[in-house]
Amino acid sequence: MADWLNEKAPIARKNAAEVVFEDLRGSILSxxxxxxxxxxxxxxxxxxxxxxxxxxxxxxxxxxxxxxTRSRSGSGSFVISTQQRSELAYGDISARDLDEARPHIEIPAAGWAALRRDAAQVRELLHLCDQMDAHVDSLKWVQMDSDFHTLIAAASQNALFARIVSESRDAMMQQSELVNLLAHRRVASNDEHRRIAQAIAAGSEADARAAMADHLDLVKKAIARITQA
Known part of the structure; x- marks a missing residue:
């Protein structure tokens, strides 16, 4: 272990999380x-x-x-396998559960947001799109991605949609982190987010629902590729 760590060198700030993750994962899988x-x-x-x-x-x-790996409270993180599991989990929420639930919540929420959003929410959605296009920092991007989906649920003016999305934020952020690190979807996600935001800004329920459905389907396919790799 000591020899393994001593061989490492500081890395460039850009895409730092991806580089660290790939290096640690490679060391474990090998x-x-x-x-x-x-x-x-x-x-x-x-x-x-x-x-x-x-x-x-x-x-x-x-x-x-x-x-x-598995984190043990007060003890640190331990390697528990040298093979990726086929059933992923984000804390106590399985990847399957999240993939199955999101379309039933976020697609109708996007449709209602197109009909019920106010001008300030439209400005914030489009601003988040601009910010996500500009940021290379993965941590900030993941936070803004979460803010984007949370704002759409709030703009739907459906308290239950808003509550479910808010309570699922941690799992959604972990999913976003993993997809960014392994599937390199950030640029594609930016384009998909902008389509959703523009449809909501235009007040088109059908286009907002379709854009959100496409986005969630592509995320689901990326997760499937990760689990099959």
Whole structure:
């Protein structure tokens, strides 16, 4: 373990989470870091890779989602497998459950948002699209992605849709992190988000529903490719 970590060098800030994640995942899948090993602390990994602790935290969450590591309270993270599991989970919400539920909530929410949104919500949706286009920082992008979907649920003026999306935020952010790290969908997602926002701005229920359905379907397919890899 010590030799493995000593070989690492600080990495460039751009796409830092992706680089850290791929390096850690590769070390685990290759057996270089065997099952039962305790990974170094966030602080030590951050110092070794030359990145912030939130970047390390993002990479570690995705390793857990893939079933490669498990966090033990007060003890750290341990390698539990050198093979990715086929059934992913975001905390206590399975990937299957999230994929099945989102279309039944977010597609109608987008349609209602097109009919019920106010001018301030339209401005904020389009502003978030501009911000996501401009940001390369993965942590900030994931937060804005979450804000985007939460705002649409709020704009639907359906309290139940808004509550479910809000309560699912952590799982949706973990899904977004994983898809960004493994499927490289950020640019495509930006285009899909803008289509959704423009349909809502235009007041087109049908177009908003169709754009959200396309987006969620592509995310689901990306997750399926990750689990089959």
């Amino acid at each position: 057996g270089q870091v065997p099952v039962g090993s305790r990974l170094p602390s966030e602080e030590k990994l951050a110092r070794t890779y030359g990145v912030s602790r939130p970047i390390i935290r993002e990479a570690m969450r995705s390793l857990q989602t893939l079933g490669l």
